[in-house]
Amino acid sequence: MKSKIVVALAGNPNSGKTTIFNNLTGARQHVGNYPGVTVERKEGFLRHGDTELKIVDLPGTYSLTAYSAEELVARNFLLDEMPDVVVDILDASNLERNLYLAVQLMELGVPLVLAFNMSDMARARGYEFDIEKISRYFGARIVQTTGNKGGGMKELLDAIVLTAGKSESGVDNAGNGRPAAISYGPELEEEIATIEALIKMANSLNGKYDARWLAVKLLENDRELRKAVASPEVHAQIEKSAAHVEKTLGEQPETTIAGCRYGFISGVCQEAARSTIEIRHTMSDRVDAVVTNRVLGLPIFLGLMYLVFQLTFTLGDPPMGWLEALFGWMGEQMAGWWPEGSESLLKSLLVDGVIGGVGGVVVFLPNILLLFLAIAILEDTGYMARAAFIMDRLMHKIGLHGKSFIPMLIGFGCSVPAIMATRTLENRRDRLTTMMVVPLMSCGARLPIYALIIPAFFPQAWHGPMLWIIYVIGVLLAVASAKLLRLTVLKGESVPFVMELPPYRLPTLKGVLIHMWERGWLYLKKAGTIILGISILLWAMTTFPGLSAEESSRYEKARQAVAMENIGEEEKAEKLAALDNAEKEAALRGSIAGNVGHALEPLLKPMGFDWKIGTALIGAFAAKEVFVAQMGIVYAMGEADEESETLRDKLKGTYSPLVGFCIMLFCLVSAPCMATIAVTRRESNSWRWALFQLGGLTLMAYVLTVIVFQTGRLLGIGI
Ligand SMILES: Nc1nc2c(ncn2[C@@H]2O[C@H](COP(=O)(O)OP(=O)(O)OP(=O)(O)O)[C@@H](O)[C@H]2O)c(=O)[nH]1
Ligand SMILES: [Mg+2]
Structure with a gap:
């Protein structure tokens, strides 16, 4: 018998859902050691x-x-798509906190499998579970x-299939019996019962959800569900119940509900989890004392980034040279297909x-790989989350919180x-x-722009620092x-937030290499498609319309005269x-590009x-x-001889270091690419913000570059 089931992977942020998803499906979704990677x-x-399984991460x-x-x-x-099985992936080394979601899934009554992931970490910390x-x-x-090593995947699949009640023999074999019910105490239970009865009477949401569950959610002040329930009687009762609970218990119902759930978890852990070794100060804590130190934190972060850039250049330089030579050789070989001095358009297009264009871009692949190797290592060890933590303090000062720094790192x-x-930011203004x-x-x-410009204009020792x-x-x-x-257009309070620090982990070679690759x-791929097309x-x-016959013949005559x-x-x-x-x-100069360029001069x-x-x-x-x-193309076209110096030498011969710096500055600040504008439009849901970003950044780039160039020229720096 063949069957199809839909399996959802749920769990706290950073518990390893995507890692397991990738293991199961062979996909290569992005995994990172900080919360909020999958959005x-x-x-x-x-x-x-x-069984055919559709897995949803x-x-x-x-x-x-x-x-x-x-x-x-x-x-x-x-809630809405009702998957056949929900797998809650928990960080077993942090079980108490992770069980909070499990409790809610249990209450929801979905067919549930719990994956105690990171069981290696749990073991290392001395936890044992019954x-x-x-x-x-x-x-x-x-x-x-153990998601990162692929441990327990077969067992997990077995459990999923069994839980779906569609085992190979076709025998219904779901669950291990009824879960424990959480009691919310006499006070709340009474209110829950009243609301539950009303819900049933009003047939709210057409009985889509279990009435008790819905009653608890409504008392918890679940915004979405409150909006969804139409019945005014139910709403009135919720207000009444909430007021009553607040009066008698001195706190809001949601607080009591959360408290009861944690109580349940704490009970479970007392019964069935124990720690064999008492590790108060783990290795993580000791490292954190240094790297997130108030004074040392920022210098360490800047120092590490400095190392990364130094590495990008020093290690990347030789392979870049090889690629440059390779493309130079390819250009010469190709040019050799035509007779000396040929003016063939096809030759110009290819060479x-x-x-000149795509080759010039591909040359920088080693630098790209190195930079991302370094970033992947910093990310996977958990250091980047510390960087966000350090930035959190800085961010608070500017009215944002550290959570904003994760998107910035990406x-x-x-x-x-x-x-x-x-999307991880709750507040629209943030x-x-x-x-x-x-x-x-x-x-x-x-x-690639920096990798082209920096070595052209700055001495070796300055390559890393410049970047x-x-x-x-x-x-x-x-x-x-x-x-x-x-301070201006997006004025307002920012939401309080506590940054969490994932534990340090030894990154796996495979993980880091996959990120880099x-x-x-x-x-x-971009070089072979978009860049090639453009x-x-x-x-x-830059080729058309070319010189008029009249002008060409003038040059021809001059040549004959010589x-x-x-x-x-x-x-x-x-x-x-x-x-x-x-x-x-x-x-x-006479080409279309030349004319556009001149108009902008x-x-x-x-x-x-x-x-x-x-x-x-x-x-x-x-x-x-x-x-x-484009620089590669323009400079290849403007030169008569084929096997001339590299693009870098040409730039060095044409511009001053000051101009080199200004190019980098302008490219750094100015309007991002088209794709960025499009995604800003989509995510902000407004053209206004997208255009504001485009215009604002371009203007800022222009003003800054003019200031830097003019000041540099006046002071005679780098000219
Ligand atoms: N030591 C250890 N590390 C693991 C295990 N499973 C996953 N990891 C690591 O945990 C980190 C987080 O993994 P992800 O798969 O991105 O976590 P996620 O749950 O998808 O995170 P979000 O998408 O942010 O919610 C990565 O660095 C993984 O390599 C495990 O069993 N043991
Ligand atoms: Mg994920």
Whole structure:
């Protein structure tokens, strides 16, 4: 007999849901050692025996009374779509707190399996569980798992299939009996009973939920369900009951309800969990005393980031050189397919457009991989959560809380998921503020620009520090802009929040490599698709319309004249080459891109940019890497000889270090790419905010770059 079941993976944030989801389905969803990584539900399929399972990975949630957008996703799925089995994934090394959600799932009466994940950590901390007892209390099967090592997956699948009541033999075999019922004490129970009766009478929500459960939820002041229940009698009774409870117990019903649930959990743990070793000060605590220290915390964070950037350059340089050489060689080989001096359009397209553009971008793959390797290690060990904790203090001062820093950290990778990650912020003002400033966190697509510019203009010893300075400028600007927004358009109280610190973990090699590769692959894929397309478009724009026949013949005549001249061979060759270059340059100036660039020149000049940089900046709006591609194309086209120096040398010969710095500054601050604007529009649900972000950042970039360039010029720095 074949059957299909839907399985939901629920659990507290950072308990390992996605890790297990990936294990089960073979997917590669993002896993990170801090809460709030998954913000949308993800689906995957697998088959176990005769059963087909659809597995749904949900965002982490502490309770079924959801407050933030991503908690709502989890809650709505559990309540409305009624999966066949709910697997609650718990962090067994932190059982008491994690059981809070389990209790609510138990009350909801869904077919439940408890996965005691991180059982390795629990064991290391000396916890022992009487699994059978706990299983009986909750009326649910329990499986001990170690998600990051794939331990217990088969057992988990067995338990899921059994719980769905569709075992291979087809025998109904659900559950381990009825779960324990939680008693909320005489006072509350009476009110619950009254409301329950009213609900049944009014047939609220058409009996979709169990009446007692609904009564408890309503007393708990569950906003969503209160909105959903229409009956005025029920509402009136809730108000009355709540007032009564407050009077007699001196607290709101929700507080009493939570207290009773914790009481239940505490009882379960007394009975069935014990700790064999008393570890007061764990290793984590000792490390935390140093890295989250009030004084040392920030310098340590900045120091670590500095190391990361230094590494990105020093280790990345040799392989980058190899790739550069490889693409140079490929260009020459390709050019060799045509006779010497050929003006074939196809040759120009392949050599200048594709190799010059896409090749120029791919060259930086090693740097990208290294940066993301380092970030993955910092993330997986749990250090990044500490960084957020340290920033929390700073953030409070600017009217945001540390939770905003997680999206910002993700922003170092790419602004698009970062903006989606703002869903963890409950307050819309916090969320919008964070969304607006996230693009200032320098994303991975900008790295190639820095990797191109920095070595071209700055001495070796400055490579790491320079990159670090750029990133720090981004963070400082983000913080300052957030403050500004909070003082003006997004004024208001911020929500109190306690940042939690996940335990330190030794990252697994596989996990870290997967993270690194995901990024690298994304980069390559982008190079092969978007960047390739835009490179071809930009190539066409820099090629056409080309010189008129009249002008071409003028250059041809000049060449003939030189050939006739009575001078040495060497001098002649030099003169001819100069003419060739002049012709190319003239064609470039007359091209569509040249015309657009020139039209913009009055605007670009105050920043020290010429029209070539201008066209590259326009291209960068589609995707930041295009800046590098377009510079490659323009400089390949403007040169007559094929096997000339690298793009970097050409830049060095053309611009000053001050201009180099200004390019990086402008690219860091200016309008993010199209994808970012689109996702801001979607997540803020308004074009106004998206355009505000676009305009605001562009303006800020312009003003800052003009100031820096003009000041630098006046003071004679870097010119
Ligand atoms: N030591 C240990 N670490 C684990 C185990 N399972 C998962 N992890 C690690 O725990 C961290 C969090 O894992 P995720 O799968 O992202 O957690 P999640 O529950 O999906 O988190 P959110 O999406 O934020 O709610 C990662 O660093 C995992 O590598 C385990 O059994 N033992
Ligand atoms: Mg997840």
